[in-house]
Amino acid sequence: MNIFSEIYGTYFRIAARLLENEVTDEKTVSETVRREGFRDSVLFLPRKLIPNGEDWGLFSRTPDGDLKRITKNAPVKTLTKLQKMWLKSKLSDPRIRLFMDDETLSALEKRLADTPPLYRREQFRITDRFTDSDDFFNEQYIKNFRTALEAVKHRKIVYIEFVSGHGNRVNGKFVLLKMEYSPKNGKFRAYCYLLRNDRVKSSGIINIGRITNIADTGRIFRTPVSIDDYFSSRKCSSPAVIRVTTARNGVERFMLEFASYEKHTVRDLETGEYTVELWYDRQDETELLIRLLSFGPVIEILAPQHLRRQAKQRIKRQAELLQQLR
Amino acid sequence: MAGFSELIKNFDKTRDYVRDFFIYGCKVRSDFDRKSIRTYGDEKRRVESWIGDYMRYDDSVRGRSVSISVDSGHIPENPLYNAYYSKSFTDNDIRLHFLITDILQDGKSRTLKEIVDVLNTDYGMLFDEQTVRNKLREYVDEGIIISEKQGKALYYSLTSDNADSFLQDFKGLDDALKFFSETQQFGIVGNSISKILGLKNDLFFIKHNYIIHTLEDILLPEILAAMDEERYVSFRTFSEKRRKKGSVPETENQVIPMQLLVSVQTGRRYLAAYIPTLKRFSAFRLDYMKTVKKGKICENYDALKAKFDRNISHCFGVSFGMRREIGTVTPMKITFFVDEEKEQYILDRLEREKRCCTLEKSDENLYTLTADVFDPNELMHWAKTFIGRIVRIEGGADSVRERFYSDIARMNRMYGGDEDEHIQ
Numbered sequence: 001m002n003i004f005s006e007i008y009g010t011y012f013r014i015a016a017r018l019l020e021n022e023v024t025d026e027k028t029v030s031e032t033v034r035r036e037g038f039r040d041s042v043l044f045l046p047r048k049l050i051p052n053g054e055d056w057g058l059f060s061r062t063p064d065g066d067l068k069r070i071t072k073n074a075p076v077k078t079l080t081k082l083q084k085m086w087l088k089s090k091l092s093d094p095r096i097r098l099f100m101d102d103e104t105l106s107a108l109e110k111r112l113a114d115t116p117p118l119y120r121r122e123q124f125r126i127t128d129r130f131t132d133s134d135d136f137f138n139e140q141y142i143k144n145f146r147t148a149l150e151a152v153k154h155r156k157i158v159y160i161e162f163v164s165g166h167g168n169r170v171n172g173k174f175v176l177l178k179m180e181y182s183p184k185n186g187k188f189r190a191y192c193y194l195l196r197n198d199r200v201k202s203s204g205i206i207n208i209g210r211i212t213n214i215a216d217t218g219r220i221f222r223t224p225v226s227i228d229d230y231f232s233s234r235k236c237s238s239p240a241v242i243r244v245t246t247a248r249n250g251v252e253r254f255m256l257e258f259a260s261y262e263k264h265t266v267r268d269l270e271t272g273e274y275t276v277e278l279w280y281d282r283q284d285e286t287e288l289l290i291r292l293l294s295f296g297p298v299i300e301i302l303a304p305q306h307l308r309r310q311a312k313q314r315i316k317r318q319a320e321l322l323q324q325l326r
Numbered sequence: 327m328a329g330f331s332e333l334i335k336n337f338d339k340t341r342d343y344v345r346d347f348f349i350y351g352c353k354v355r356s357d358f359d360r361k362s363i364r365t366y367g368d369e370k371r372r373v374e375s376w377i378g379d380y381m382r383y384d385d386s387v388r389g390r391s392v393s394i395s396v397d398s399g400h401i402p403e404n405p406l407y408n409a410y411y412s413k414s415f416t417d418n419d420i421r422l423h424f425l426i427t428d429i430l431q432d433g434k435s436r437t438l439k440e441i442v443d444v445l446n447t448d449y450g451m452l453f454d455e456q457t458v459r460n461k462l463r464e465y466v467d468e469g470i471i472i473s474e475k476q477g478k479a480l481y482y483s484l485t486s487d488n489a490d491s492f493l494q495d496f497k498g499l500d501d502a503l504k505f506f507s508e509t510q511q512f513g514i515v516g517n518s519i520s521k522i523l524g525l526k527n528d529l530f531f532i533k534h535n536y537i538i539h540t541l542e543d544i545l546l547p548e549i550l551a552a553m554d555e556e557r558y559v560s561f562r563t564f565s566e567k568r569r570k571k572g573s574v575p576e577t578e579n580q581v582i583p584m585q586l587l588v589s590v591q592t593g594r595r596y597l598a599a600y601i602p603t604l605k606r607f608s609a610f611r612l613d614y615m616k617t618v619k620k621g622k623i624c625e626n627y628d629a630l631k632a633k634f635d636r637n638i639s640h641c642f643g644v645s646f647g648m649r650r651e652i653g654t655v656t657p658m659k660i661t662f663f664v665d666e667e668k669e670q671y672i673l674d675r676l677e678r679e680k681r682c683c684t685l686e687k688s689d690e691n692l693y694t695l696t697a698d699v700f701d702p703n704e705l706m707h708w709a710k711t712f713i714g715r716i717v718r719i720e721g722g723a724d725s726v727r728e729r730f731y732s733d734i735a736r737m738n739r740m741y742g743g744d745e746d747e748h749i750q
Contacts, residue, residue, distance in 0.1 A: 001467055004337050004544055006415035008518040010408070011333070012423065016522075019424060038332050038408065039375040048417075056420050057451065070449055071428040077489040077522045078427070081469025084487060086515035090506055099498035099505070108496050111487075118512060119550050125598075127643050128591045130678040149501065152529055165671075180399070181509065182533040184590040191531075231400055255349045256593040260535050262397035264382070279397065290711035291591075297736040312741040314714035319738040321663070321717055322731060 001082050010037055011045060015058060016075040024067050026050055085118035092121055094136035098145045133186025134209040144211045148190050151176045155221045161213040162206055175221040177230055191230060203233050239277040241303040246272045250298035330368055332375055333414035338616055340409055341541045343369040345613060348394045348538050376408030398535040402527045406540050407514050422461045425449055435481035489522050505530050514540050536593040542612040549597060549618055553583050558621035563614045582624045584634040587644045596644045600630050607637055609644040639682055640700050647700030657698040658705060658722030662715045664693055702726040
């Protein structure tokens with residue numbers, strides 16, 4: 001039992017896809033390989049599928065030039081022991097309740113009764129998750145989550161009442177684009193557009209845990225929306241530019257911690273220092289600032305000026321506090 | 327590049343490269359001095375092929391620099407899963423995979439000989455019994471095929487569990503797969519189910535998403551099994567730092583595994599373990615580990631685990647520090663200024679982020695956090711996110727407090743104090 005096995009591999013999967021039909025042709029082979037393969041698969045895979053003396057022998061050539069599979073049936077989509085063990089582990093994850101009702105969960109539990117879990121939850125410990133995670137056992141939360149998820153799937157216009165991060169009560173009609181989960185916060189949020197007179201007024205993010213009421217209006221938002229446009233509308237206008245020094249293993253620590261950001265790095269060959277441009281969502285600016293400050297003098301915020309200014313103000317205030325202390 | 331293949335045999339080697347491209351984000355060919363130029367070229371081409379749009383090139387004076395820049399909060403699928411989907415195989419592997427499962431699809435059980443005969447008569451493929459037996463054994467281990475003894479003969483049949491029927495029978499499984507395929511740990515396994523079902527995640531994005539962790543999942547089954555069986559594990563650890571210093575970059579370790587520690591903020595995962603030779607607990611970075619192997623049974627596992635459970639409650643992060651016993655260092659106390667009227671959100675932050683520490687109001691607008699932790703350095707990394715509010719630090723180690731004071735002085739100079747030298 002191994003995760004790194006050819007039975008899950010891209011080549012096997014493409015072959016299985018092509019073997020679904022009794023007869024196929026070279027064009028379909030090429031198209032499927034292009035669509036589902038790696039970038040260079042088209043150079044390697046078709047010649048192993050199309051009869052030519054060096055192929056795998058999974059297809060034979062018909063008199064009219066098509067390709068006939070040598071198998072009698074479409075390939076089975078068996079679940080391996082590893083895949084069932086993974087599913088079994090997920091049964092003890094509270095978030096599974098967001099997707100399946102109790103009856104379905106019991107049925108799945110029964111079906112996997114003889115399967116051991118791939119891991120037990122207590123074998124892992126998250127050391128730094130915030131304690132105010134969403135309550136995945138709360139029935140109202142589950143109901144709100146499911147309504148929001150349905151709205152995302154079908155672009156339904158939903159009426160939502162929620163309490164904002166600043167404690168204000170907000171309501172309105174929204175179209176929900178995607179759900180976001182943060183392992184750090186243990187929270188789900190929905191990317192959304194606020195609608196006024198059926199037109200997009202502004203973009204936003206709503207914490208599912210802050211929703212007090214969500215209702216389907218029965219209407220679909222039919223105007224095409226692009227998730228890329230949504231992200232662009234929220235992105236910083238210029239990246240944070242950070243100088244990362246080599247002290248205290250700074251480069252490795254920094255690059256790993258900020259690995260999830262889109263970035264551009266340049267290394268100074270003489271000093272070994274890195275200059276990193278980080279692109280971030282504007283609403284996460286404070287989070288970014290405090291994370292940068294936690295690196296102390298190992299890094300320096302070079303730009304944008306307003307971010308550097310905020311860092312400077314906080315540091316100056318801190319220096320003054322310590323002055324009083326000593 | 328004659329002989330190039332998209333597929334790989336050795337996951338560890340690829341893991342090494344992807345990690346370097348991904349983490350350092352700024353590597354040129356000459357940085358990979360431990361590898362041949364040919365290997366570098368092949369690995370780079372493979373990673374390009376898997377990661378496609380996410381690879382980024384920059385021309386630098388030392389040659390072309392390669393990096394993977396992924397805004398991983400805004401991607402539907404972890405592109406590094408492709409490393410797992412690239413395992414090399416033989417022609418016979420793929421032939422036997424589709425033919426044996428085709429033969430057994432009618433639900434009947436067959437002996438090895440019967441399967442070999444059908445392969446020959448119905449499919450025109452000649453295989454020796456040993457080759458087919460090995461493949462059947464392998465598939466029994468994978469759970470694709472079930473073997474059952476009837477009399478003296480072993481009969482093989484196909485498992486009845488298939489992905490389509492699961493999807494049909496368990497409402498909501500499709501959405502659960504889309505979500506869990508992108509979350510830790512073993513998201514790759516969920517993704518492999520989604521792939522056979524043709525499901526694509528069109529619903530979820532994961533914020534603070536450390537996609538590189540998937541490459542470490544390869545190590546976990548052996549570690550988890552060792553924990554379940556209360557065994558030692560041995561593994562090699564490598565360190566870039568040691569390599570740069572010119573010392574032996576790899577060391578051999580033998581430990582008793584306790585728990586896997588995951589940081590959702592720093593992008594690191596660790597194996598917390600007991601080191602018998604040092605008689606202490608420690609945490610090993612998973613991304614520095616290679617070739618994990620289960621060892622002998624640990625006779626006093628339960629006692630060690632009980633001790634570990636007590637000790638871990640004094641770790642702010644993952645460090646067990648250098649203290650032999652709890653209590654030899656005075657608990658650290660940090661007092662924060664919080665404007666109670668206007669800054670409830672700061673109090674909320676302290677509450678939700680304080681982990682094993684306690685927080686109490688010590689005066690008007692002042693809140694004191696008490697931390698009885700093994701390694702105050704870990705605490706201070708977090709405390710620096712409150713720069714501008716730290717009124718007092720007491721206890722802990724002198725060196726930790728002094729470092730904080732000097733860091734603030736250095737930062738104050740760096741950002742110019744009253745005059746910012748970097749702002750023109």
